[in-house]
Amino acid sequence: MSELNVVGKSVKRYDALEKVTGKAPFVYDMFLPDMLWAKVLRSPYPHAKIIKIDTTEAEKLPGVVGILTAADLPKTNHGAGLIDEPTMAIDRVRFVGEPVVAVAAESEDIAQEALTLIDVEYEELPGVFDPEIAMQTNPPSIIHPDLRSYSFSPVVPPAFDDDKPNVYNHYKIRHGNLEAGFQQADVVIENRFTTAMMQHCQMEPHVAVARAEVNGDITVWTSAQTIYGIKQMLCDALQMSSSKVRVIVPYVGGGYGGKVEIKTEAIAVGLAMKTRRPVRFAFTREEVFTSASVRHPSVIYVKDGVKKDGTLVAREVKVILNGGAYSAYGYLTVRNASFGAVGTYKVPNFKLDSYGVYTNLPIGGAFRGFGSNQVCWAIECQMDRIADHLNIDPVELRRKNLLSEGEINVSGETTHSYGTKECLEKVVEEIGYNQPKGESKGPWKRGRGIGLANKYSIAPTSSCAIIKLHDDGYVELRTSADEMGQGSRTVLAQIAAEEFNVEFDKVKVVAGDTLITPYDQGSISSRTTYNTGNAVRLACEDAKRQLFKQAAKKLEAPPEKLETANGRVFVKGSPDRSIAFGDLFIPTMFASGKVLKQGAELLGKATWYQFASAEDKETGQGTRVVAFYIHGATGAEVEVNEETGEVRVIKAVSAFDMGKAINPELCEQQIEGGIGMGIGAALYEEMAFDNGAVLNPNFMDYKIPTSREIPGPSNVKSFIVEANHPDGPFGAKGIGEGVTISVGPAIQAAINDAVGIRLGDMPMTRERVFQALSRKKA
Amino acid sequence: MEAVSSKIVNILVNGNNYEVTVASNDTLLTVLRDKLGLTGTKFGCGNGECGACTVLIDGEAVNSCLVLALNCEGKEIQTIEGLASSNGDLHPIQQAFVDNFAIQCGFCTPGIIMSTKSLLEKNQNPTEYEIREAVNGNICRCTGYENIVKAVSAAAETLRGK
Amino acid sequence: MSYPHVITKTIKEFKLISPTTIEEALYALNEYKTDTRIIAGGTDLVPLMKHRAVTPKYVVSIEKLKELDYVRLVGDQLRIGALTKINTIKNSDVIMKNCYSLYEASLVFATPQIRNVATIGGNICRSSPSADTVPSLLVFNAQVKLVNQKGERIIPLEQFFTGPGLNVADSDLLTEIIIPIEKGEYGTAFHKISRNTSDLAKVNCAVKVSISHEKFSDVKVALGAVSDRPIRAKNVEKLLIDKKINAENIEKASEMVINDINPITDVRSTEIYRKEISKVLVKRMLNLAVERAQK
Amino acid sequence: MNISTSFQTPVPIQGVWEVIFDPYNIGKTIPGCEEVEVREDNTYLSKVTVKVAYIKAKFKLLSKIVEEEAPTRIVTYTIGEGIGLLSNVSMTTTLELNSLSEDSTEVVINAELNVTGTLANLGARIMRAKVEGMVDDWRLSMKQLIEDINNPLKKVSGQETIHF
Amino acid sequence: MKYPLKLHVNQRTYNLEVYPSQNLRDVLREELGLTGTKEGCSTGNCGACTVIMNGMSVKSCLILALQADGKEILTVEGLSTNGQLHPLQESFIDKQAVQCGYCTPGMLMSAKALLDQNPNPTEEEVRDGLHGNICRCTGYVKIVEAVLDAAEKIGQ
């Protein structure tokens, strides 16, 4: 590849100036003229029938303009793959926090007061919260009695289990011969692992502002990360024709997977249509916890057969994801979480069953890592236990069992762009794995540990991009890849700049408006750089093709001999033979005397489609099941207080292979952010429940790490391993989700190194550490 | 007798009761637009010359830019936003303006429609002269008024038929 | 009073007093004597305040004094409350019957929106030389009632004006316009020359003639926008009284209006045009009034 | 949340049963209970003000006796919503009576209480610690009432105790 | 019942009338349109609404608007002057300390208050000084770097 000018450079973020000056547009900051404020009355019960809804008193309250219930909406459900979720509860509520009645009023206060005047009569049904109880043949409650009548996506059809009425999807992988594998094994080790429910806690709560246009069209501004996905769900939920709905997403104050579903949009739109006035529906922080999606809590059983030398010969995994009341993106998580057990290790005989189980809890959805966090937690913890058992160094055990480039993994895919080994070695070195440990002070004991991670990216999937050339040499990129902090606008602009050989600041990005910007599946699954990046490259090529056709005549050289730089078309190798873009397609400018007879606008368009192979339903085998895998490793050094169980992270090092780093500093941002969120998941974050009601729906009691809990810059190191992917733009893959996954296992290993306890439940709260220490003492 | 520089004023706009803090120097127009966000009513000249800010106070068309908001306590005000019914159906006057191509840039339209409404409430069968006289206080720069007059007649006819 | 060149959209802050009775209003006017304006409909005052042509500290709003909104016949007098809206005048049969030229003035008074708000009292107190209601009132010998805390006085309207925007009211409230009802054969007419109907007058003129035995038994001519205040054309009147009604006399008398007026050149018209058109206007109005009287 | 407590009282089991089977009596003992209205058999409405320092929350509650086995067991299911406050409660209370001897009884209280809405959102930490204290108060006042009703002679004119 | 409130925000004076129950954050955002100050939690935990009042960093969601009467308030909109970015803003850009950007204004205000009091902080002091502000994207690493960088720049 020839030398790159913009790609691979850490240009400053496209959006930083707007963001440090407080001028960046966020929907939470939007207040439209004549706007109404929406509030929602939510179910106080985890599971109940709705007997009667009486809104008459609320309607009488001055300032109340519109009230919306399921009766006002089409009786249709929506969903990510399994169409099971109503916009508002119809005749039954399935979790505490499910929307039941929405009010639009002149002020937030009035709307709030109106809620207290609404009378809803319920008949409580038994609630089910534990997924292992819920997935029994005779559970205390069947949460979706009509499950089998729901429609679903034909792309990945669900598999139901006849004897498990609350299982909404069951994914299977079968590879080799498990029985034979276990027979070969010298040792069989089985363990149970769990992870807790987490909330994304985007700093910007979910919000939508909807305006019903007089012609019946709908405009919705929303803080979402899948602009077209949201549009689709809205159309499904409200039975609207897709051209009638315009979705606009300015900047998103954090996504992490939590803004892919219509949590606010449909209700805002419903109220706007009813009142004919703009409606703002903004979640309070409490609502984010009770009613937005969450990371599935999980119970995972891993049973491994290993040789004495540590070689894995058989692995059986059972993943139980607590999906909450509706399947949402959890429908896909059930399948894709499985890949956490696929992407890192070589296992000749493999069996996996993954279950999505309905319970009466908040909805399990997409969350940075999409199931891989849970499964990799279990796999990595299990690897450490095998190492303990065989008395092999955990790093050595991993080295022995890693996949390698070109090898077939348990899904039947060929391994590509596999940087795990390099990442592992880098981390081993940088964390000082083999160095003597720091001194312990009083009850504080030090330890180090390492965890690996892999994260697949979704396929099939597609992205489109449009390039418009400006007569002054600027390149305009139109994309619907949502900017939620991951830097998509910057990275995509870098790709366009590289393609046209212009400076980075000569690229303008137009993003996030379904009337203007072309289809994109969204900022999910660490897919944007790879997929939208590819689309941008193709669109640039399309624009250049047209440009060169025009220029060929003027420069008297064949199109294939042309190249662009700094807003001009050059004949390759002849710096003196060039023409400015503006001279090729300037639109009519009377004053300048340039009047073009044709081709006043130059638009390049392209669609990138990432294909997926057919997949066997019973064995999960296919030749291209995912777009790509990200691999990496994290090393952690911790201090554990033997008296109280408190764990402090002293140092964290992560190395990840993201293919080509289009913008290395932005990749570092993702790694560091992943470490931060990973530490939260590992040590602090857990939604607590009582009878289905969240006990800690606020930042006081739900503990997100602050700058004091994450080590400072001198103790956090990120390393980029460029294992280029043959299909990626400039070899790039993705990075967003990977790092969070390996942090928990690394800390777990470090705790063991410090005080000799193995924990299997995340988060590793101080009470859990304390209990394990007590057990060890006893 | 207290001299006040601001006061909370209750006004009924399009059937909704608003309690707004109004300064002595606020006109009804600024209150409607800036405080209530009802920007359908337009600012054209600020001097009562163009009629773009026409609203109905207790049924009478007035230039809202000339009315002190403090004097509107208890008044019933209708603006263009209140014309279409809550299910989105256009008022016959609005429909007539659409049907008769009486709209071009659209900036004077709300004011003219409000003047029309005031006229047709009192006079169900206006002559062309009466129509011209009724919209005399509204300046339109695009249409040359012809289609507006037609639209008003058509609206009158529809309303009479009702 | 001309508008300064700095045009703002906002009014300078002031304090508003909103009396609900005449007593309260008079009390307020007495209390806040300086830097105070009275606002009725406000169609003149609001733009003046916006343009900072006037920047009162206090404004007394008499909008709530509903008792001043009436048109009634009392004995041989027509009485109009100061807060009567121009639109009310336009729709009043009593006024049409007893003060036709005032009715005619209301037809061309600004725009419908303004007529719905503007009051006759406000139009008089604004004391604009071009006020459209005033010439008619002058030819009818109207009087105005001025009230203050000490008492009330009734003065001829003619004596009310003292200059452009100026009048004799001090902390007085103009409450009523009293128009003696004319009996016998008389005719009256009003017309204004302006760019379009809703505009301010270049010249406006009202005439009232009484006829007896084919002679002018009484003539009253009043004009606006041709002097520093609305004026009576007494030279014209003098020349016609007791004269025979014929074209020649009317022609001759109309020419005399030159001696009554003292027009200026401004944005709306020129001195010369105003002089010339005044003659024409007076003549036409005389003819029209005569015609009406003879009917 | 689940709260369990118990007390012993020198009253025969039948005497205890008669007291606690009467909703009026139970209502009287609940801290903050302002009124009790028996609607129909086994169902009663009550209004309770929960007061934690300057935080006051008013609830209207509908209780239903869902299980009774005289004289040993009574299960009440209560649902309620805040008045002017977006909060709901639901509670299943089980009272079990064990006869310890002819004239003494143990009362075991087991309550499964769920609170949602604003009050809960404020932080479970606030709620829990207080609820436990309130149940304690309830236990004491119930014991007091049982004993007062069963030994009416102990009390005259409200305050003074006559010792035999 | 509304009460008069005089706020000096970013060197401009605003005369307002507000209800006693309104907090400073909502008044800044909804009445003055200064939406650079963010709403993140309303319980004083996330710090997105941090502003500087009379030189002190405070959480504007936890202050009655009326308590700010007559006080000098600096929000992120007032941080740059005459189009010239504040060194902290420059450093946040240069050190790539911005991701989704929603916590950024509050973070900047906390950082400014910190540097005003302690112009030469250590890494630990920065981590300590910013712990009232939650960031969910960055892991704080680049934020701390940016603040240290700005301190150096200001010191020069």
Add this chain to the structure above:
Amino acid sequence: MNMFYYEPKTFQEACDLLNKYQDDAKLIAGGQSLMILLRQKVVVPEHLINLKNIKEGAYIKEEGGELKIGALTTHRQIEKSPLVREKLPAFAEVFSGIGSVQVRNWGTIGGNLAHSDPAGDLAPILMVLGARVRVISKSNSNEMPLESFITGYLETKLRASEMLQEIIIPLSKAKSGMAYEKESVRAGDMAMASAAAFIEIGSKGITRAKVVVGAVGEMPIRLENLEKELQGQGSKGELHIDPKFDQSIIRMDPYVSKEYKYEISKVKLRNVIQTAFERAKQA
């Protein structure tokens, strides 16, 4: 509901208002706890009295061997006060663990104590220091030990017409040491358990010990048995600390078990006693 708002400039004015409106009034100082309740409409006072403008209410001074702190003094003022740092360094140290800088900048000591959250950091420390509070009303002014001022969960002895004016901390003349520790998930969080100890030593070891355990019961609780056990200990430099206490005072916590709360309290108690003792020796 209509809410009326007042800004008294003096304690007297504030007391007059309280006297007038009694239970219908609510005082707000820093409001760092109250604002949340107001927003949630859990507290809806008819009369809201802002104390922030009482300039005479914020001070730190030494008077007659005692440290006097005005109720409206902010955490930050105390934290940064040279006087406090000199006289009670261990007290000044505690503040960095209270909330965040932003909260300390606006929150007041009086507000913190009057709010009486059992997990609060200040009450345990002030209790072991033997602090008193001055409670005033329109016509009265009383002092009482902080220990008896706090009566329960968010509850104090304050009557509707009363307010806190001053916190008085006696300064020990003996060789003494004080320590406070809390266990919280993150720095600055509310404690899940906390402990404070104050120890005076003489030639025959500990002459006076005050020990408080916080955040486990309905209020911080003095452990007098433990104090007695400590009496006379340490003359040879070693302490035998058995920090057990009546577990029935421990209240439910949604996030950690009572057992853990108990165990952790014991660790904290042992730590603070030891630290206070060391400090006393070095004093």
